Amino acid sequence: MRAIYSLPLKLWLPLLVLGTFVLLLSTMTWRHYYDRTAEVIKSSQAFVIRDMSALQREMEEEFNSGEYVRVGQDLSARGTNTQYQTLVALDERGRILHSIRLALKNRHAEKVLENFDPQRFEQMRRYKRPDIRLDTDKQQIIVYFPLRLKHSSGEIRSLRSGALFAIYDLSAAQAEIWNQVWRASLPTGLLLLVAMVVLIGFLQRFVTRPVSHLVRVAGLLSKGGRVLSDIRGSGELVGLGEAFNEMSEQLEEQTEILRENEAHYRALAEETPVWICRFLPGGEITYANGTYCKYREKNPGELVGSSFLSLISEADRETAMRDLSALTKKSPDYSHEHQFIAPDGEISWQRWSTRALFDAQGRAVFYQSIGEDATERKQAEERSARFSHILEDSLNEIYIFDAETLHFLEINRGARTNLGYSMEELKQLTPVDIKPEFSAEEFSKLLVPLRSGVEKQLVFTTVHLRKDGTQYPVEVHLQLVNEGSSVFLAFILDITERNQTEQALRRAQKMDAIGQLTGGIAHDFNNVLGIILGNLELLDGEMVAGDKARKRLQSVKKSAQRASHLTKQLLEFSRHQAIEADISNINRLIEEMDSLIARAVTPEVEVEHMFAAELWQTEIDRGDFSDALLNLVLNSRDAMPGGGRLTLETCNCVLDAVYCAANPGATPGEYVQLAVSDNGEGISPELQERIFEPFFTTKPGGQGTGMGLAMVYGFTKRSDGYIKVYSEPDIGTTMRLYLPRVKGQEGASEAAIEHAETLPRGRECILVVDDEAGLRELAQESLQALGYRILTAGNGLQALARLNEDPAIALLFSDVVMPGGLNGYELAEKATASRPSLKVLLTSGYTSKTVAHNGQAHFNADLLSKPYTQAELAQQVRKLLDGSGAANKEQEGPVSTSITWDANFSVGVPAMDADHRVLLGLLGRSQLAIAHGDNSACKELLEQLHEYSKSHLRREEAVMAASVYPGLANHRQVHRLLLNKVEKMRRQLQLGELSIDDVVRFLRIWWVDHILGMDRAYGAYCEGKEEQIAHALEQAGPAPGQGGSP
Amino acid sequence: MKTKLCGHHRTLAGIIYLALALLVSACSPTPEPPLRIGTNVWPGYEPLYLARSLGYYKESSVNLVEMTSAPEVIQALRSGTLEGAALTLDEALTLLDDELDLKVILVMDFSHGGDVLLARPGIAALGDLRDKRIGVEQTAVGALLLDAALDAAGLRVSDVEIVYCAANEHVDCYWSGDAVVTFEPIKTALLKQGAWQLFDSSRIPGRIVDVLVVHADSISTHPRSLEYLLAGYFKAREYLVDAAEDAGKRMAPRMALSPAEVLASFKGLRLLGLEENQTLLSGNPSQLQATASELAGFMLERKLLRNRLTIENLSDSRFLPGNKP
Structure with a gap:
């Protein structure tokens, strides 16, 4: 049917007529042929019956008459009738007696004849009736005809019944009929042909031509032309023509409207800010709107025909094609963003929404894409993502919370980590929940200036409450941001460290101020004392020995010396004291002080050393270092009244800028560190603020001068070092001294000032x-x-x-x-x-x-x-x-030290100083004896020293008790330790385990350390208690050999 | 606006042409009517049946009608139920004597011992035939051979008793009489039964000739069939040479002999080839015509013909393969 519709009317109408003609002619011819064939079949059947009857009669007569030769001739004569395909005479067993084919003679019909049916043969023989039938396709007449054969011997009448079997072929006759029929139909055919031509002509004139005209008119109409039909007359086609004319006019009107609409929509499509492209499944662009052409800086002609894929970066093409080919009728839409790299290398982003349109078979016919330049948005997104990322990663805390409900909306990681809450948890909270210093009301009130616009930003400090209940100080920068809806933006600085640093700085500044103050005062005092002492010495020289006034003068001189000593300490603290520094290894200095330290602490305190191997050198005043270490050890000891562990640790370390920034007073560089740690009662933070202040002490009244740690502080500062306290109440305290590293030979500047009994003189x-x-x-x-x-x-x-x-x-x-x-x-x-x-x-x-x-x-x-x-x-x-x-000191070499008492050894109690003088004198003589190799004299001296020491220690303890010295117990313990040690050494000396030299060196160091380290501590408590002391000394008994030099 | 409708007349002409072509196709040339060629059984004619057996006539209208004796064939040819027949030349002359318009289109063979006079055992020489009953077919060949034999024996027709019998009766005739003039394949059959051969056609060479004749009007009605007929004949003749064994097997049933006997029977004759036929049949008068005139004279002399024949245009060589009909 479709083929007919596709043919033009002028063709298919004649074809219709022709078809009708052929059908008619064929029907007539077939009918004719059919009738003739039927006739031929009928006449052939009649002929065959007649011919077979004749042959039967001839053959039976010849059988009867014995003319057997004629029998065969009669049958073979029928061979001239070529329609006899087969003609045979059969005996009763079906054997061929005669045949028009001599080769078949004497053979069995059943074996050699194709269409022979033995059953029909037998049936025919039984009923003696001819059997004539047409084969199924009416091409052959098959005949079984009874034939009485020649009688057998003894038969009066032949009882043998054979048959004539013939196949009479009709195909040639039918072919002939067919030829005849066709020939006969020729005139009819010609007649019909003429009729057909006339009919076609008529149809062309009155149907095809008007219809073609109308089609042409319709065609022109469809192209927008205004054409009127000119068919005249009255009839359907004329009516149709008129209808066309009307339609034409209407079409023209509607076309005009459509044209206007089209122009309108085209302008819309062309000028719309989005890009519109249409392309075929192969990618070929069939339309690109003006906006897109403008964007690409191309004419429509350049874009149309090019591939849509060229608009996409190469990397995205495969994905785009795959996604496009995956579109179906059910899911025809596809959105994609991709990079476009312009020939000049500029990268832009495009966003396209593509819809596929399909035909009835579901094949994509074309794609329509609407796109836009997504570069700015993409860049904004990237900026936003980057900014968000930065904010998220910011170590400062950033909060955004709703202006109405105050619920948190966004919280950065820094905030979450510091607070210990998850994002979900925080979103359930408001700032009030993490600001324990604010109630909801107070916080709302705080926000009022921001809401009203009076303030642009609020900055305040408060504390934040962590999830685990701990708090930390913060500085809040809060502002109101109107972005669609109003939100508060808070930047939070965790000022814990800043507070600590500020605190440290304050402390350093305070110490500096105290230093300045004390330094200034001490300097002036020093000058005053210098004058007093100088004059006293001159006076002393002018006075006569034994004069009472001289005794008083001596007392004044001693007091002035004490004042001078105190001033010196203050100057040391304030770093205003000039130092005599040597390059030293503090490991060795500490080792030298081992025994002193051991004596300084109580037996319950375990002393542990942790020395760094290859410790750097530092340039320090060794005496000051010893004093500082001793003060630290004593402080630790006092912090562990029930005993504990004291650790002395040295190491090399480097303080970096970060550490120094957080610890005002420290300077970046390489340091030798000495850490003195105890596991005592610790120091509270409040006290840590003040421990280095001069005269600050927590000890009971009269038990501490408050100058110990101040001295340590001063020493450190004078050594250009730094001191740091780490302390936890009930856990312990560590004092770290950082002494700057120097490179040089130890002891390079070691020198000692030799005291001489007689002052050198000159005339210059x-x-x-x-x-x-x-x-x-x-x-x-x-x-x-x-x-x-x-x-x-x-x-x-x-x-x-x-x-x-x-x-x-x-x-x-x-x-x-x-x-x-x-x-x-x-x-x-x-x-x-x-x-x-x-x-x-x-x-x-x-x-x-x-x-x-x-x-x-x-x-x-x-x-x-x-x-x-x-x-x-x-x-x-x-x-x-x-x-x-100084320039010649190195050449001179170190000067051996000898012990003589000087003002430095003064503890401020004349009786005690006298004792010390005797003791040091005995030690000096012992040294001399050793130097002269006089060991026995030395031993004797040591025995004296031993006896004198016992007496002295008893007297000293009495003085300390009388002055209510708080370190008495400890001091006494140290005395016991010494006595025990000396007893032990005496035994070892006797056994030869120790040399006398060892003993003298030990005693020398011990006594110097003890007097300087421990004894001077109680001196401060003795002021104004002369009577009690004198009384106590009387009770304790006189010193051995009192009244004369031992 | 007036527009011209193009191609209208061309279309109409096309349709008419189509219709006419349809009609003309109905008038295509009709196939020729059957060409019926009758033969009795003789080895010289067997190449025709060999051709049929090999399927050479399948696509043609050629029909070979198998008859038991020559008189039967002559009868059918005379009555017009055959378009052509294989006959001896003398038989053909007999039919010409009856004013049948026949044309010789093929010379099939010369009898060279195939035709014989066989006698009952004991009759050892031709001379012994005096007063004997001699069976003979009522054909010119029979007359020719018997005449030649009697001539050789120095006897006259009156010296013997002539018994006429058809070819299919020769065996019976032999046993009921003393001698019989016969030919292959009966010759071989009777020799097997003990007959004595006293005379044969080899003693009268060229006198017994087998030809294929057709009604003169059949030449115009069956030209293609005649062409087919001769082409098939010569192909079969080649096959007989090339594949003698298979050919013998194919011919045996019709001749009621064994294949070996079939092939042996061809020794009594000489089959003529295409070139010999061209020689014999071409020219005017052709060589065959000269032979026929001589034979007609002899037959007239022996009273085998009634009239003196004027033999003209007897042969037609157009249907020989290679010649244009």
Whole structure:
């Protein structure tokens, strides 16, 4: 049917007529043929019956008459009738007697004849009736005809019944009929042909042509032309033409409307801000709107026909094609974003929504894509994601919470981690839940200025409550952000560390301030004391021995010396004390102090050493270090009244900038660290603030001077080091001292000032420069007393004038800190510039205010610390004048030490000082005896020392008890330890396990350490308790050999 | 607006042409009517049946009608139930004497011992035939051979008793008489039964000729069939040479002999090839025509013909393979 519709009317109408004609002719011919065939069959059947009857008769007669030869001839004569396909005479058994085919003779019909049916043969023989039938396709007449055969011998009448079997072929006859029929139908056919031609002509004229005309008109109409049908007359086609005309007019109107609409929508599509593309399944673009063309900077003609894939980066093409081919009728939409790399390399992002349109078979016909430039959005997303990521990763806490409900909306990881809540948990909370210092009402009130716009941002500090209940201080920066809906944005700084740092800084500043204060006061006091002591010494020299006034003078002198000692400590604390530093290995220094430390602690305290191998060197004042260590050990001991573990640990360490930033006062660099740890009662944070303050003590009244840790602090600062306290109440305390590393030979600057009983004298000219008249005069008198010629100057300029005036000046003795624009260093520099041979001795109470510049530092080598004694001054002056200044010390080598009592050993209790003097004297003599190899004398001396020690210790304990010294028990314990140790050593000495030298060295160190470390501690408690002490001493009994030197 | 409708007349012409073609196809040339060629049984004619057996006539209208004796064939040819027949030349002359318009289109063989005079044992020489009953077919061949034999024996027809019998009666005739003039395959059968051969056609060479004749009008009505007929004949003749054994098997049932006997029977004759036929049949007068005229004279002399025949245009060589009909 479809084929007919696709044919034009002018073709299929004639074909219809032709078909009808053929059908008609065929029907007529077939009918004719059928009738003729039936006739032929009928006549052939009649002929065959007649012919067979005749043959039967002829053959039976010839059988009867015995003319057997004729029998065969009659049958074979029928062979001329070619329609006899087969003709045979059969005997009763079916054997062929005669045949038109001689080859079949004497053979069995059943075997050689194709269509022979033995059953029909037998049936025919039985009933003696001919059997004539048409085969199924009416091509053959098959005949079985009875035939009486020649009689057998003895038969009157032949009873043998044979048959004639024939196949009469009709196919040739039928073919002939067919030919005849066709020939006969020829005239009819021609007649019909003429009729057909006429009919076709008629149809062409009245049907095809008008219809074609209408089709053409319709075609032109469809192309938008205005064509009117011109078919005249009346009839359906004319009516149709008129309808077409009407339709044409309507179409024109509607086309106009459509055109307008089309133009409207085209303009819409062309100018719409989105891109529109249409492309075939192969990717070929069939339409691209103006916006897209503009975006691509191409004409529509350039884009149409190009591949849609060219709009996609190569990497995305395969995916895009796969996704497109996966679209189905049920799911025809597909959205995709991809990169587009322009020829100039610029990367942009495009977003496309594609819809596939399918035909009836479900094949994609074309795709329609609507796209947009997603570059800005993509970049914004990326920026936003990056920003979010940064905010999320920020270590500061960032919160966003709803302005109405105050519920958290977003919380960054820093906040979640610090608070210990998950995001889900936090979203259930409000800021009030984590700010324990605020009630809901207070917090709402806090927000009012932000809500009203009065304030843009609120900054306040508070604490945040963690999930685990702990709190931490924070600084909150809060602002209101209007982004669609109003939210609060809070940036939170965890100020725990900042607070700690600030606290540390405050502490450092306070200590510095205290240092400044005490330093200033101590300096002035020092000067005053210098004058007093100097004058006292001069007075002492002028007085007659045994004078009562001299006794009083001695008492005044002792008090002044104590005051001087205290001042010195204060100066040490305030770092205003000039130091005598040596390069040292503190491991060795600590080892040397082992016994001292062992004595200093109670037996219940276990001392442990953890020394770093290959410890760096540090430049320190060894004496100060020993004092500092002893003070730390004593502090630890006191923190462990019930015993515990004291650990001394050394190591190398490096303080970095971070540590130093968090610990004001520390300077980055390499340090040798000494850590003194105990597991005592610890120090509360409040107390930690003050422990380094001078005179601050937690010990019961009178038991501590409050200068121990202050001394440690001062020592550390003077050594350019740093001290750090770690303490936890009830757990313990660790004090860490960081002493700067130096590179050099240990003991390089080791020197000792030799005390001599007789002060060296001289006659050289010395210029004394000091702005303080008292000190200037004291120095003048002291030196004049020693034989020197003295010139004085009140400031640097005067001094220079004097130097110029008197070339005999051999030594310049000047204070460092002087008014008048020229300090001691500058003066020394100028003086030595013009007179290089001039010796210079500088003196100073402190050095921090006046720093030696480059080229001046070498003057520090022979700096004399204030307050100085006459002996110190005499020694130093003589040394310089003799050319044995600091520059020559190394050549001289170390000077062996001998123990003599000096003011440093003073504990402030004359009776005790006297005892100590005797003890040190005995030790000194013992050393001398050893030096002379006199061991027996030495042993004797040691026995005396032993006896004297026992007596002294008893007396000392009585003094401490009388002065209500809080460390009495401990001190007493140390005394017991010594006595035990000495007893043990005596046995070892006798057994030869120890040399006498060992014993003397031990005792020497022990006593020095003990007097300096422990005994001086109780001195402060003895002030104003002279009577009680005197009474106690009386009770304790006199010292051995009292009233004379032992 | 007026528009021209294109191709209208062309379409109409096309339709008419189509219809006419349909009609003309109905008038295609009709196949030729059956060409009936009758033969009795003689080895010289067997190549025709061998051709049929080999299927050479399957696609043609050629029909071979098998008859038991020559007189039967002549009768059918005369009555017009056959378009052609294989006959001896003398028989053909007999029919010409009866004014039948026949044409010789093929010379099939010369009898060369195939035709014989057989006598009962004891009759050892031709001379012994005096007063004997001699069976003979009422054909010119029979007359020719008997005449030649009597001539050789120095006897006349009146010296013997002539008994006429058809070929299918020769065996009976032999046993009921003393001698019989017969031919293959009866010759072989009787020799097997003890007959003595006194005379044969080899003693009268060229006198007994077998030819294929057709009614002169059949030449115009059955030209293609005649062409087929001769083409098949020569192909079968080649097959007989090339595949003698199979050919013998195929021919045996019709001749009622064994295949070996069939092949042996061909020794009594000489089958003529295409070239010999071209020689014999071509030209005017052709060689065959000369032979026929001579034979007609002899037959007239022996009173085997009634009239003196004027033999013209007897042969037609157009249907020999290679010649254009």
